[in-house]
Amino acid sequence: MHTGDFCLIPPGVHHSLDVCNYSIVLNILITEAKFKNIIFNELKADNLISSFFIGNIYSENVNDFIIFHTNGDRQIQELILDLCLEQVNQKDYYKYMINADILKLLGLLLRNYERTCDVPRIRKKKDSENFSILQYIEQNYRSLTLLELAEHFHYSAQHMSHRLKQITGMAFTEYLLQKRMKLAADMLVNTSVRVKSIGENAGYQSQEHFIRTFRKYYGVTPGAYRAMHQKG
Incomplete structure (x- = not known):
């Protein structure tokens, strides 16, 4: 990974952080329930993150990661910093602010870096329909x-x-x-x-x-x- 890279790791994948120099790595944990709510109710369109998430939660064939190469995107850096500050300070309505920041962060990653990210394997057309089925159940x-x-x-x-x-x-x-x-x-x-x-x-x-x-x-x-x- 390089400076500014954003690595998305799904539930169930064991991982560790190993930094051998003066780099700073932030590990942001999102509960599965919260991420499901974002995927099904906010990011409703067929997209890379949705298919990736569905494939890992409901499939035996697990993808280990997605890496978005943001190249030090200032807007994304500020969003992540704001996420950390909201969690630490816990001012009034901080949970709403965190939810909004997470949604905007995922939206920016998709908008600007979906075509250049590293994905372990190619998405399948069947993944898209599986997502549509689960999304319909979620809404009804x-x-x-x-x-x-x-x-x-x-x-x-x-x-x-x-x-x-x-x-x-x-x-x-x-x-x-x-x-x-x-x-x-x-x-x-x-x-x-x-x-x-x-x-x-x-x-x-x-x-x-x-x-x-x-x-x-x-x-x-x-x-x-x-x-x-x-x-x-």
Whole structure:
């Protein structure tokens, strides 16, 4: 790597930093959940970072990295510095500022350096469709059925079920349940929204059904889960 290079490393790839001179290396960690939210809800178009991320999260064939050669791009340097300062100072609304900086950073990398970056292997056309399937689920999972998903992509329900199993390693119902429960858990920990409203946001019209499902998944009721994490 050279001065100004930005290396994107996906989850699950073991790596270490080794600097033998007076270089400065910044290691920025983004949670998988946060990065998923950015990829599916913000960077919605088919692009290098989206395909790279999907391929590594849902495929056994892992790409180790992407390196963007920014050549000391001043705008990117200032964004990264601002990210660090926001995290250290933690002023009001710092999380919103960090999210905005991350999104702008990824956008600039794609806009200015996508064509010159180093990628371990060539993207496949199938990766793009897999991304589209997962993105559609992300945007509609609160009320989506397997048949609706299959019809949207002009496949049979059986083919779509098999396709999703290949991408995620999970059945359709299992994948939706995981997404709904993670959304609910996140809202319980990070918001003061009522349990009933959280259940509705996760796609459950019945509060009793939501509570039963949540307790079966996490082993405690939503109220107990919230109390446990608030104490923590």
